[in-house]
Amino acid sequence: MTVSIIRFGGSNCDRDAERALEHLGIDAEIVWHEDGLPEDTTGIVLPGGFSYGDYLRAGAMAARAPIMEEVREAAREGVPVLGVCNGAQVGCESSLTEGAFTTNESARFQCEPVYVRVERDDTPWTRAYDEGDVLEIPIAHAEGRYEVDDDRLAELEDEDRILFRYCDEDGETTPEANPNGSKHDVAGLVGDRDTVAVLMPHPERVTLPDVGETDGQGVLRGFAYATE
Template identity: 50%
Template sequence: MKVAVITFPGSNCDYDLYKAAQQVGGDATFMWHRERGLAGYDAVLLPGGFSYGDYLRAGAIARMSPIMADVITFANAGGPVLGICNGFQILCESGLLPGALMHNESMKFQSKDVFLRVERADTLFTADYEAGQILRIPIAHGEGNYEADKETLEALESEGRVVFRYVDSSGEKSEGANPNGSWHDIAGITNESGNVLGMMPHPERAMEELLGSTDGIALFTSLVASLQTS
């Protein structure tokens, strides 16, 4: 399985993503944002970081990168695209996912472990999880407050496109469980056809027991398995 990890100026989770893909048997390659062409790749990963220093809006400049035209074509053809943290912001700015990621309600950068509930275990990114499973995954962001208009939120909910939600350690919605004020406690969503996933938490930082959690592994094994069966 050939996986492209796109590096933008200011990306800082690209090596983590590269390592995560390798760990589950993916053949990962870095691609610089100025490169073109994704022919031959099976999946595209957009890493976290601070592309272009978050100038103007987080992700707004990165989505103008030459490679993003190819990422959009790849996604529209059904290719799997995963955007984490800044990658999620870039996906929203590029129009591949609806809505926007605003400043955290607290106005503070939040860097800590959070609990997520897997809302959908039938996507190509989550098949190795159980629906309702509670994950412990780190976050590190200042702008993760997901907002969208009412129609979009209703569509996301009724079409089952909210994949991860912030919950407390027992899996319930609670005061303080949501680290950024996102509407409906949204932590990750897919596009309509389910091949594009954006999420604020960092599964690629939850791949080693030594580093506190291995709850991110199943996301990458799910992706690899979906590509081997397709």
């Protein structure tokens, strides 16, 4: 299997994702978006960064690049897709997942470790954890506040689409533990299928033991679980 990490102009977490996946024994390659999706793609990462300089809205331009039509098609066929940070913004802008990640409540760029609580353990991305587990994963974004209208959010919650919520060290969701003002503390969610997920925190930055903590490994192992 080969996971394609799609590089847009301004992506900058593509190599981190490649190294993290390879550390886990998952074959991965960086794909320039204009080259299209390779035929042997068995997974897709939409990496973090600042695609197209965040012009118009974070992720708006990349979401409308031709390769995203191929990504949506692959997602419909069950190919696992993971969007991280800017990739999460691209995922929402391209309708892979619902809602929008917009300006932080602080109106500032925030780069800090946060805690997230695993809301479901029956998706590929969270199979390595148990529901209620608390992970420490860093964020690095200015537009990470999850926004969707209240009625739709209630439906998404009923459909069990929320994958991670910001929380404190003990797993409690509190206003203080929510770094960006996301509605209902949403840090990540799945799309129409559980094999499509986006999250604002960076699991690839807490995967390599040489760099420190490894709480994010389980998220990336989702590519292996999804294709078992």
